[in-house]
Amino acid sequence: MSENNEQLVERLIFKCRFGSHLYGTNTPESDLDYKAVYMENIDHIILGTDKRSIQKNTNNDRSRNSAEDVDVEYKELRVFLQEAMAGQT
Numbered sequence: 001m002s003e004n005n006e007q008l009v010e011r012l013i014f015k016c017r018f019g020s021h022l023y024g025t026n027t028p029e030s031d032l033d034y035k036a037v038y039m040e041n042i043d044h045i046i047l048g049t050d051k052r053s054i055q056k057n058t059n060n061d062r063s064r065n066s067a068e069d070v071d072v073e074y075k076e077l078r079v080f081l082q083e084a085m086a087g088q089t
Contacts, residue, residue: 007041008038008054008074011041012037013036013039013077015035015036016034016036018033019033029066029067031066031067031068032069032070032071033072033073034071034072035072036074037074037075037076037077037080039076039077040076040078052075053073053074053075053076054073054074055071056074057071058070
């Protein structure tokens with residue numbers, strides 16, 4: 001499944017900062033991390049091509065992230081609810 005940003009944004013339920021920026025431990029060198037919850041397209045669920053999560057990263061060269069980098073993890077709503085019921089933050 002190839003997910004473009006517009007399709008993902010249309011189904012976005014919630015997005016917030018995560019990591020050092022959330023906990024107040026960020027430094028000028030810290031990258032920006034987000035966690036998000038989205039609702040999967042019903043066609044993908046029925047066809048079994050749905051994903052549990054989607055990673056979007058600005059740093060694609062596998063080096064250490066810099067202050068300019070942004071990492072976003074999108075969790076599918078059903079996965080988020082399962083993890084929330086299990087006590088996962």
